Amino acid sequence: MLFDTIAAISTPRGEGGIGIVRLSGDKAFEITEKIFHAKSGKKISEMRNFSINYGHIYDGENLIDEVMVSVMKAPNTYTKEDIVEINCHGGLIVTEKILETVLKYGARHSEPGEFTRRAFLNGRIDLTQAEATxxxxxxKTEKSVALSLNQLRGDLKEQIEHLKKLVLDVAAHINVVLDYPEEGIDDPLPANLVGNLEEVIETTDRLIKSYDKGKMIKEGIKTAIVGKPNVGKSSLLNSVLKEDRAIVTHIPGTTRDVIEEVVNLKGIPLVLVDTAGIRNTDDIVENIGVEKSKKMIENADLILFVVDGARELEEEDLKIHDAIQADKVIGIINKIDMERKADISKLTKVTKWIEISAKENLGIDEMEDEIYNHIVDGSIEDSSQKITITNVRHKSALEKTKQYVENMFETINLGLPMDLLAVDIKGALDSLSEVTGEISSEDLLDHIFSNFCVGK
Structure with missing residues (x-):
């Protein structure tokens, strides 16, 4: 390979049972042999592939640690290069010392995601699989991991390759028509090739539509708990989390900033945000929290509008009601363990109300069911078994593919010259190649792999 040999700590920093220092590159064995004294007396290059070998790491005459060394020989490795993993005792000092020694004897410290980037550049995985990693x-949830595992397995890659083959079949026919006019082929596209293009449109459209659900499973639903002070917003947050995350008192204005926590709701990450109670106040700090709450109402995917069932509605309730969007709100009537005094008939934007007692933990399960039903439908249950895209980059490229193919149909229907089809065919193939990374800029790769940890 043309790459130098890289190394990094691949386990989390800090105390632990083991730490792993990973090397990859054509000098990985040579460097390790300089510092590893195997109990067997063998050199790294003499050890069996995919073997684990006991010994000690030395820096010259200085013993550093007792270790187990894993040997993986190219090309059947993660990066398709020679890989060595030094399994040492966990701990910041030991792992750092071994990494320093490896670098001293010729390795270079890896950049974030550089091991996976090499796997991509060496052809072991495509860009969709790298992103799945x-x-x-x-x-955050089993559902999100399941979607990523499907992508890592190559499901999306296979689907894209199939779409490219459909388009290439059309391209081959058009090239014959354009290059050999003496053959007298008048029909620009026979029925089977029209079917190819229709399948491309149908498949890309299905994948594009899957993005909203995929994004939901991957990133979660930003859910704002809003209401006037002292209606039980913080108690509601604590009930869902099943822990005392937010301070709860009878004093209005206790919550002065937004508190954000993630809860797993039937496989959907629900990003719960407890906001400051919205009211007019002269308290500078509380007023900052109120302004943040108003901003959260605008940006949230879902709003839990909480009213105090044991108190009559006030002007603050009505102002919050006026600020919310009807299509993304669920009404919560809290304190049902007390006498009902709130008349919610004026709150017409809210079509679904759930009655709870956050203090007594009543109605919480029913509320969670309603939240789930509000944000998803039954089709999401088996979404982990289908090809579902979760990346806006994929969605954008597929939208371009669909548009190019639709342009081809328009060209045919208008009876325009066939060489115009070649332009759209190239565009469709290029946009499909963008998904898998066959066509990608250095800036794009830098952006994607910069999100990885250093040792991956």
């Missing part, structure tokens, strides 16, 4: 690392 980081999504697995950052996955």
């Amino acid at each position: 980081i999504d697995i690392i950052h996955g």
Whole structure:
């Protein structure tokens, strides 16, 4: 390979059972042999592929640690290069010392995501699989990890390759028509090739539509808990989290800033935001929190509008009601363990109300069911078994593909010259290649792999 040998700590920094220092490159074995004394007396290059070998790491005469060294020989490795993983005792000092020694004897410290980038550049994975790797690392729920595993397995890659073949079949026919006019082929596209293009449109459209659900599963739903002070917003947050995350008192204005927590709601990451109670106040700090709450109402995907069922509605309730969007709100009537005094008939934007007692933990399960039903439908249940895109880059490229193919149909219907089809065919193929990374800029690769940890 043309790359130098890189190294990094691949386990989290700090205390732990083990730490792993990983090397990849054509000098990985040579460098390791300089510092590893195997109990067997063998050199790294003499050890069996995919073997784990006991010994000690030395810097010259200085013993650093007792280790197990994994040997993986190219090309059947993660990066398709020679890889060595030094499994040492966990701890910041030991792992750092081994990394320093590896660098001293000829390796270079890796950049973020450089191991995975090499896997991509060396052809072991495509860009969708590289992106799936980081999504697995950052996955918040089983559903999100399941989607990423499907992508890592190559499901999206296979789908894109199939679409490219459909378009290439059309391109081959058009090239014959243009290059050999003496053959007298009058029909620009026979029925089977029209079917190819129709399948491309149908498939890209389905994948594009899957993005909203995929994004939801991957990133979660930003859910703002809003209401006037002392209606039980913080108690509601604590009930859903099943822990005392927010301070709860009878004093209005206790919450002066937004508090954000993630809860797993049937496989959907629900990003719950407890906002400051919205009211007119002379308190400078509380007023900053109120302004943040108003901004959160604008930007939230879902709003839980909480009213105090044991108190009559006030002007602050009505002002909040006027500020919310009807299509993304669920009404919560809190304090049902007390006598009902609130008349919600004026709150017409809210079509669905759930009655709870956050203090007594009543109605919380029903509220969670309603939240889930509000943001998803039944089709999401088996979304992890389908090809679902979660990346806006993929969505954008597929939208371009669909547009190019639609342009081809328009060209045919208008009876325009066939060489115009070649332009759109190239555009469709290029946009499909953008998904898998066959066509990609250095800036794009830098952006994607910069999100990885250094040792991955």
